Amino acid sequence: MENRIDSTVEMGEITKEIRDQHKGFSEWNSKVTKQDHQPIVKIMIDGRDKNAVDIYGGRLPMLVYMAREKRPQWPHNFKAGAMNTLIRVSSEISNAPFILNLDCDMYVNDADTIQEALCFFLDEKRGHEISFVQFSQNYDNITKNDLYGCTLSVINNVELPGIDGYGATPYCGSGCFHRRESLCGKIYSKDYTKERNIEDKNNTNKTVNELEVASKILASYNFEKETQWGGKMGLIYGCSSEDFITGLAIQCRGWKSHYYNPNRKAFLGVAPITLNDVLIQQKRWSEGMFQIFLSKYCPFIYGHGKIKLGAQMGYCIYLLWVPFSLPTLYYVIVPPLCLLHGISMFPQVKSLWFLPFAYVIVARNACSIAEALSCGDTLKAWWNWQQMWVIRWTTAHFFAFINTVVRQLGLSETTFAITGKVVTEDVLKRYEQEIIEFGSSTIMFTIIATLAMLNFFSLIGGIKKIVLDLELKVLDQLILQLSLNLLLVMLNIPVYQALFIRNDKGRIPSSILFKSIVLASLACLMPII
Numbered sequence: 029m030e031n032r033i034d035s036t037v038e039m040g041e042i043t044k045e046i047r048d049q050h051k052g053f054s055e056w057n058s059k060v061t062k063q064d065h066q067p068i069v070k071i072m073i074d075g076r077d078k079n080a081v082d083i084y085g086g087r088l089p090m091l092v093y094m095a096r097e098k099r100p101q102w103p104h105n106f107k108a109g110a111m112n113t114l115i116r117v118s119s120e121i122s123n124a125p126f127i128l129n130l131d132c133d134m135y136v137n138d139a140d141t142i143q144e145a146l147c148f149f150l151d152e153k154r155g156h157e158i159s160f161v162q163f164s165q166n167y168d169n170i171t172k173n174d175l176y177g178c179t180l181s182v183i184n185n186v187e188l189p190g191i192d193g194y195g196a197t198p199y200c201g202s203g204c205f206h207r208r209e210s211l212c213g214k215i216y217s218k219d220y221t222k223e224r225n226i227e228d229k230n231n232t233n234k235t236v237n238e239l240e241v242a243s244k245i246l247a248s249y250n251f252e253k254e255t256q257w258g259g260k261m262g263l264i265y266g267c268s269s270e271d272f273i274t275g276l277a278i279q280c281r282g283w284k285s286h287y288y289n290p291n292r293k294a295f296l297g298v299a300p301i302t303l304n305d306v307l308i309q310q311k312r313w314s315e316g317m318f319q320i321f322l323s324k325y326c327p328f329i330y331g332h333g334k335i336k337l338g339a340q341m342g343y344c345i346y347l348l349w350v351p352f353s354l355p356t357l358y359y360v361i362v363p364p365l366c367l368l369h370g371i372s373m374f375p376q377v378k379s380l381w382f383l384p385f386a387y388v389i390v391a392r393n394a395c396s397i398a399e400a401l402s403c404g405d406t407l408k409a410w411w412n413w414q415q416m417w418v419i420r421w422t423t424a425h426f427f428a429f430i431n432t433v434v435r436q437l438g439l440s441e442t443t444f445a446i447t448g449k450v451v452t453e454d455v456l457k458r459y460e461q462e463i464i465e466f467g468s469s470t471i472m473f474t475i476i477a478t479l480a481m482l483n484f485f486s487l488i489g490g491i492k493k494i495v496l497d498l499e500l501k502v503l504d505q506l507i508l509q510l511s512l513n514l515l516l517v518m519l520n521i522p523v524y525q526a527l528f529i530r531n532d533k534g535r536i537p538s539s540i541l542f543k544s545i546v547l548a549s550l551a552c553l554m555p556i557i
Contacts, residue, residue, distance in 0.1 A: 032046070042056060056068075063098050063099075063100055064098060064099055064100055065095065065097070065098055066097055066244075066248075067094075067095065067096055067097040067244045067245075067247035068093070068094070068095040068244070068247075069092065069093070069094050069095075069117060069240045069243040069244050069247055070092070070093045070094075070240065071092050071093075071121075071236045071239060071240060072091040072092065072093055073088050073089070073090060073091035074090060074236055075087065075088060075089045075091075076090070076232065090121065090122070092117070092121060092243075094113070094114065094117055094243070094247060095247075096109070096110060096113040096247045097247060097248045097249045098249075099249065102249050103265075105258060105265045105266075106268070107201075107263075107270060108258065108262075108263035108264065108265050108270035108274075109258070109265070111129070111262065111263045111270075112252070112257050112258060112261075112262035112263055113246070113247050113252075115127065115208070115211065115212065115262055116246040116247070116251070116257075117246050119208070119246075120239065120242050120243050120246055121239055121243065123208075124208065125207065125209070126145075126146070126149060126205055126206065126207060126208065127206045127207075127208055127211065128142070128145075128204075128205050128206075129201070129202060129203075129204045129205075129206060130202055130203060130295060131201070131202040131297060133297050133298045134202055134203065134295045134296065134298075135295065135296060135297075136294070136295060137166075137168075137292065137293050137294060137295060137296045138290070138292050138293070138294050141163070141294040141295070142205075144288070144290065144294075145161045145163075145205040145288070148161045148288070149161070149205070149207060154284070157195075157216065157283065157284040158207065158283070158284055158285065158286055159207050159210035159211070159216070159278045159279070159283030159284065159285055160204050160205060160206045160207065160210070160211075160275070160278070160283075160285050161204065161205045161285070161286045161287075161288055162188075162197050162199060162200055162203065162204045162275075162285060162286070162288070163203040163204065163205075163288050163289070163290075163294045163295055164184040164188070164287075164288070164293065164294075165180065165184065165200055165202065165203060166179070166293040166295065166296050166297070167179065167296060167297050167298060167299040168296040168297070168298070169298055169299055169301065170299060171459065171460065171462050172406070172409075172462070173408040173409045173412055173462055174405065174409040174412055174413070175412055175459065175462045176300070176301075176303065176306045176412070176416055176464075177409075177412055177413040177415075177416040178299040178300070178306065179299075179405075179409075181400065182396075182399045182400060182403055184289055184403075185289065185402075185403040186403065187342075187345065188287045188289070189287060189289070190342065191287070191338075191339060191342035191343075192285075193338075194335070194336045194338045194339035194342065195284040195285065195286075195335075195336075195339070196284075196285060196335050196336070196339030196342065196343070197275075197285040197286060197287035198271075198272055198275050198276070198285075198342075198343065198346070199271045199272065199274055199275025199278070199285070200271055200272075201270075201271035202295070203294065203295040204271075207283075210278050210281070211263075211274075211278070212261050212262065213256065213260045213261040213281075214281075215281045215282055216281060216282030216283045217282065262274075264277060264325075267316050267319050267320060268312055268315060268316035268319070269313060269315075269316025269319070269320060270316075272317055272320055272343075272347075273320050273323075273325050276320070276325060276327060276330070276331065276343060277330075279331075279335050279339070280330060280331055280334040280335060282334075301455065301456065301459040301465065302455060302459075302465040302467070303419070303464055303465055304465075304466075304467075304468055304470060304472070304473075306416075306420075307419075307420065307424040307472050308424075310420050310424040310425065310428075311424040311425070311427055311428045311431075313349075314349040314350045314424065314425045314428040315350065315428035315431055315432055317346050317347045317349060317350070318347060318348070318349070318350035318351070318428060318429070318432045320347055321344065321347040321348060322432065322436060326347075327339070327341075327343040327344060327347070328340050331343075349421075349425055349428075350428045350429045350432060351429060352425065353421045353422065353425035353426040353429055354426075354429070356418065356421040356422055356425075357421075357422055357426060359512070360418065360422055360483070360516060361479070361482065361551075363509045363512050363513065364482060364483050364486030364487070364490075364509075364512075364513045364516070365482075365486060365551065365552070365554075365556060366509060366556065367486050367487075367489070367490035367506055367509040367510060367513055368485070368486040368489040368490055368493075368552055369556050370490075370493050370502070370506070371556060372505040372506055372509070373509055374508035374509060375508075376504045376505055377504050377507055378504065382508075385508060396410065397410055400413070414519060415519045415520075415522065418516070418519055419476055422475060422476070422479060423472040423475050423476060424472065426475075427472070454534075455467075455533075458532065458534050463530075463532075464522045464526065464534070465534040466534055466535060466536045467534045467535070467536075468537070469537050469539055469540055473536060473540055474540050474543055474544060474547075476523060477523060477536055477540050477541065477543075477544035478543070478544040478547045478548050478551075479520075480517075480520035480524060480527070480544070481527075481544045481545055481547075481548035482548040482551055482552065483513055483516040483517050483520060484517055484520070484548075485548055485549070486513055486552065487510075487513045487514060487517050489552070490506065490509070490510055490513060491510070494506065494510070523536070527540075527541050527544070
């Protein structure tokens with residue numbers, strides 16, 4: 029298959045032999061492009077056919093290939109647009125009451141998952157309230173110490189179960205079972221019964237060709253144009269975090285959601301294995317969530333009186349990732365520069381005001397370590413998460429903040445950046461050895477390297493000032509800043525290694541090394557008033 033695909037791409041056309049073998053290719057003519065084509069729907073396996081069996085004789089389900097209509101002059105609304113088209117086409121073919129949403133890079137890890145999800149929907153006491161059941165997000169390519177902090181184990185095992193207690197688990201975009209009615213805009217009411225009346229479309233009596241023709245109409249742009257799809261029906265348009273905003277809208281219509289994290293993971297996917305891909309993914313997620321906070325769908329406004337206060341606050345933990353980048357940048361830049369110039373920012377050790385700072389530092393880290401270890405993480409994994417926390421908040425989330433502000437001013441439109449998942453053998457080898465993959469000259473890496481060099485220069489300068497003064501008073505005034513600066517330098521050890529020691533392709537390029545030294549030096553030479 030790979031060879032046939034490569035040869036087809038090289039020739040720029042599909043051979044007559046393949047066209048004759050697969051009738052679906054007949055619609056892909058020379059005028060069709062990725063962003064300009066008619067709706068295409070082909071039923072590859074007809075589950076009603078008794079001959080549609082696997083090698084063990086088991087019946088195969090219906091398999092449908094769909095490509096929704098796309099035109100350059102029409103907005104296609106990214107993933108949300110694709111999901112809404114799938115919802116409509118599936119209603120024509122099966123109209124099943126429940127829908128599983130699963131990303132293409134994830135697979136089912138437990139054969140009992142569907143039965144377990146149905147237990148929530150069909151529960152006699154609360155099942156009729158449930159709109160969707162969200163399973164935890166897990167990956168099968170995580171290293172022992174979770175190099176990039178992608179498992180989000182504390183979120184999966186502590187935070188989301190807590191939000192679930194308010195009946196408002198967020199919809200996370202994949203690994204989620206939906207009740208079709210709620211996803212299509214139905215408002216929950218107390219007199220809603222579990223006995224769902226499914227409209228009989230006699231689809232079982234339709235031929236494959238009739239189903240395909242009817243489905244193409246539903247996959248066309250004109251069918252959706254000037255309707256409630258993307259607003260009150262289906263996934264909501266206009267936000268790159270269409271999952272979060274859609275889940276919130278469903279809950280505000282009276283429905284409940286449930287979070288389920290079984291011991292045997294229901295679904296497994298592929299986490300990004302380069303730092304650049306991690307940051308692109310984080311930027312997309314955080315930017316979309318901050319858009320929600322600034323829109324009419326802000327949980328404190330849109331959800332007021334509709335969902336509980338605890339649920340509103342739970343949502344905002346994630347919706348406010350982006351603005352947290354500003355205080356993070358402050359602590360990474362200002363205290364080190366003040367240390368370099370001998371300016372005290374924190375109370376002296378002998379002052380009673382020192383105790384609140386010491387308490388917050390000790391309590392925060394002790395609680396964080398306890399949570400990580402209780403969730404099965406190693407101490408090294410916790411440390412890796414601290415490194416990624418600083419890197420993500422000073423780069424991906426900061427750029428997401430800038431992009432969101434620019435978009436709110438009407439100077440740009442929503443874009444959708446795809447996270448890369450295809451890697452070379454040497455990149456995979458370094459990932460398995462838990463070596464951070466830099467290897468490109470993006471502006472994010474320039475910021476990472478510059479901040480690392482700034483903290484290194486400040487630490488050397490601060491130690492020099494304390495040693496030369498030989499006064500205990502100076503050390504007493506600067507001990508907190510010195511400790512913070514030392515911690516930041518320790519967190520940046522992988523960055524220093526990538527700048528000065530490593531020789532592999534995943535190191536930080538020399539051009540960034542030069543720029544970071546110049547920029548950090550200029551920052552250190554600037555006077556601080």
